Amino acid sequence: MARPKNQEQRRQALIAAALDSAGSKGLRSLSLADVAKRAGLTRGAVLYYYEDLDALLVEAHKAGIQRFCDRRDTLVQSLDSPGDQLAAAIRAGLPSGPDDALMRLLYEFDVLAGQSAVHDELVEAMYTRQLAIYTSVLEAGTASGDFAPVLDIETLAMNLVALEDAYGLHIVAGNSHITVDKAEQAMRAASTGLGAPPTPDGGETPPA
Structure with a gap:
């Protein structure tokens, strides 16, 4: 299991990836896979930190x-x-x-x-x-x-x-x-x- 400090860093990285992805694609066409790709993670890894795209x-x-x-x-x-x-x-x-x-x-x-x-x-x-x-x-x-x-x-x-x-x-x-x-x-x-x-x-x- 990731340490709390590493978890917070990963969450911040995912938030940045979500902002970047939504900024380039728009909210309407944004998917969890887009954010995962931008962050260099799998879709499942993103779901470890956030229950769904809306929560992120x-x-x-x-x-x-x-x-x-x-x-x-x-x-x-x-x-x-x-x-x-x-x-x-x-x-x-x-x-x-x-x-x-x-x-x-x-x-x-x-x-x-x-x-x-x-x-x-x-x-x-x-x-x-x-x-x-x-x-x-x-x-x-x-x-x-x-x-x-x-x-x-x-x-x-x-x-x-x-x-x-x-x-x-x-x-x-x-x-x-x-x-x-x-x-x-x-x-x-x-x-x-x-x-x-x-x-x-x-x-x-x-x-x-």
Whole structure:
């Protein structure tokens, strides 16, 4: 029997293989055999760690959310100015482009919402993390006097999350009318119009 440490390493390797396989093939056509092949294991070996493909995908979804949200949280927390933080949160919340496999996969997971309580919880967890990052930045900026929102912070944060999801979905779908830069500028314009402007240059403080 594998040692606990080795078991955890194998589980992490399987989660990575599931994310990679689903990113390249899509969830609808993904099979346990695909994940096993990517991980260099047999199908039976995968079933030793996860009872079925759905159980593995639940863990992969959790890992994907954590990877996306933790990375953005770390970036935002590394900045001092609320304007810089808002600009960074907007940019980092959008896909890098149509070939952003992780973001495309997270949107695909949303399709599973309503099919099981677990998937519902994961979709809500993703939304909660998105909402929290904008809420914290807006609260800090309002308290410091950098922002003067004309809407309440909860509503403003909800609107930013909605824009992030809508633009992100168009980007990964390959809509040529909505590029990453256009989506970012549109979100900046919306936040400026609502009284909470990010700094002009992608989180960099403009020269005096």
